[in-house]
Amino acid sequence: MSDNLDALAQKTALRAEMRQRLRAMTPEDRQSLSEEICERVLENDQWQEAQSVILFTPLPSEPIITPLKLDCEARKVAWVAIAQSSRNAADLHLPDAIDLILVPGLAFSKDRHRLGRGGGFFDRLLAGRAAQAFKLGICFSFQLLDTIPTEPHDIVMDAVVTDGDTMM
Template sequence: MRRLNRALDSQQRLRASAAIFSAVERLPEFRAARTVAVFAALPDEPATDEVLARWASTRRVVLPRVEDDAMRFYACRPDALVFGAFGILEPQGERPCPAGEIDLVVCPGVAFTADGRRLGRGRGYYDRYLGDPAFRGFRVGVCYAHQLVDDLPVEPHDVRMDRVITG
């Protein structure tokens, strides 16, 4: 999947990303959300630069920061992100956003199924976070069309997405 993702040229990536996040914005759960958790994209993930700035102007946007074995979400200022764990841009807030305050989370993944199964990058950060009983938000997986597959193995700790959007 990563090889296929990297094979997309910049225009294909931007068009697909725009379609993905436009579909996210049309979800009733997004329109009702006051706090949205999203990610700072790696080069092989749908581009989030534009939506970070756009969404931050209308709602509270939080991004993940990895701290040891845990991932927490912090308020995002798109112009103040710094490279953190694994070379991913992260926010520098001092107080994490409580899981119960996140209304909708947008999750990247290596692959997804239409029924919401997700294959992550293998460290389990999202599964642990989304599996926290305090988290009650709507879960949206986002990916390129070729990342939507018929079947993925599921383990007891895996957390399904409520919706998967491709572009």
């Protein structure tokens, strides 16, 4: 029990730090780094092979993924963009087969663990309807840390793409 409380306290502190760092980004940096992230995603084999993709509607501090939506449309890939304001993953209208899900986070570790915003939405989705999908986390390079606090319910990504690297 104490370990879970420690992890929860560490996550809370790390979330606050990451939110502050994200707020400090200029719109120009966010745009240019987002373009680099999208270029790396577009080069990813799993992205190129996917026929059904779940995207997310970015919050103002998250990478801009418009080029990825345009790529899905150009390749006639079935895609759904989910709003992170959704509270219940079971209510989403998702394809039966999901090849890839693009997952945002406040931080990721080099061993591909994810720190979300604390609501559990993506953890529930990734453990449920998108469990078999390739889980591709995306973030800015400063959000990729050596380690992050984890709990047993946290889902590990299959890969994490930043503006400077891809962790598989």
